[in-house]
Amino acid sequence: MRAGWSGSAQKLDGIQCAKEIKADLAARVEKLKAAGKNCYLATILVGDDPASATYVKHKHEDCVEIGLASRRVDLPQDASQDAVLAEIAALNEDPNCVGFIVQLPLPEQIDTARIIAAIDPEKDADGLHPMNLGKLVASLSGPLDFPAPCTPRACLELLKWGGVPLEGANICMVGNGMTVGRSFGLLASRVQPGATVTTCHIGTRNLAEHTRVADIVISAVGVPGLITADMIKPGAAVLDVGISRVQNPQTGKFQLTGDVADGVDEVAAWLSPNPGGIGPMTRALLIVNVVEAAERL
Numbered sequence: 001m002r003a004g005w006s007g008s009a010q011k012l013d014g015i016q017c018a019k020e021i022k023a024d025l026a027a028r029v030e031k032l033k034a035a036g037k038n039c040y041l042a043t044i045l046v047g048d049d050p051a052s053a054t055y056v057k058h059k060h061e062d063c064v065e066i067g068l069a070s071r072r073v074d075l076p077q078d079a080s081q082d083a084v085l086a087e088i089a090a091l092n093e094d095p096n097c098v099g100f101i102v103q104l105p106l107p108e109q110i111d112t113a114r115i116i117a118a119i120d121p122e123k124d125a126d127g128l129h130p131m132n133l134g135k136l137v138a139s140l141s142g143p144l145d146f147p148a149p150c151t152p153r154a155c156l157e158l159l160k161w162g163g164v165p166l167e168g169a170n171i172c173m174v175g176n177g178m179t180v181g182r183s184f185g186l187l188a189s190r191v192q193p194g195a196t197v198t199t200c201h202i203g204t205r206n207l208a209e210h211t212r213v214a215d216i217v218i219s220a221v222g223v224p225g226l227i228t229a230d231m232i233k234p235g236a237a238v239l240d241v242g243i244s245r246v247q248n249p250q251t252g253k254f255q256l257t258g259d260v261a262d263g264v265d266e267v268a269a270w271l272s273p274n275p276g277g278i279g280p281m282t283r284a285l286l287i288v289n290v291v292e293a294a295e296r297l
């Protein structure tokens, strides 16, 4: 997605919305501290993938901004599964650690599902533990009293913040991955009864047939240019969630890009850019999960 757009779509500015969420979190962290709760967020990073290292660095910067203590655990690329499980066990045991994440993807010698399952569900800042995903299936309404997946939460918060009507909306989720697509519908149906969510994926026969009738299209695939203007109903809201790194032909530099092609800004009424949209929101919701966990203690 180009940095600015010529079309009429209103920008769903994830940086601004995240800033407001973080201001609220700072006040809540202040209260936790006043109550004598000495809590921190931890990250476990295995290996030296530059993108993962950047994400983790941003997460700790967010914590500094909010006034929440944080701790980094960095393990080498060839770390064994037992070494990662030992770090998880230590964080599970530490009463001051109120939430943590294991940055994904993990090196191939490590079984991701086993790692996620080893996290104490109450400290699962990503909301991806099978217990929490199970609670998401089982709980139909009311306030969330368990951690829920950050990026789906981020999508709903950004839509609400931008004033996009959700009541009765047709939402087309493009992508069926663990972190976004699979659970979005569950979260959406729970907090917004009345929205109809269709989840499309690699096996969907005619993707445009589904996107074209949607009031809200969320693309979380990681294929640059997948969503083109002709696939969008005029006046729809579009969230660009997928992340790819592409080389700029002019400069040779690698840059981040989403799934949404140029020109969608001329058809959509709302558009979240990428970067600058769901990425910063996901980080903010990660800390929401952690602060909520601390408040429950």
Ligand SMILES: Nc1nc(=O)c2c([nH]1)NC[C@@H]1CN(c3ccc(C(=O)N[C@@H](CCC(=O)O)C(=O)O)cc3)C=[N+]21
Pocket: 054, 055, 058, 101, 102, 103, 104, 105, 126, 150, 243, 256, 274, 275, 276, 277, 278, 279, 280, 281, 282, 283
């Ligand atoms: N356990 C785990 N939890 C995650 O939540 C998780 C993960 N693993 N692995 C990778 C994905 C991806 N993800 C992003 C978060 C923020 C930005 C973000 O803030 N992006 C900025 C740009 C950042 C930059 O310039 O590099 C933006 O969109 O404006 C992007 C991507 C979280 N993930």
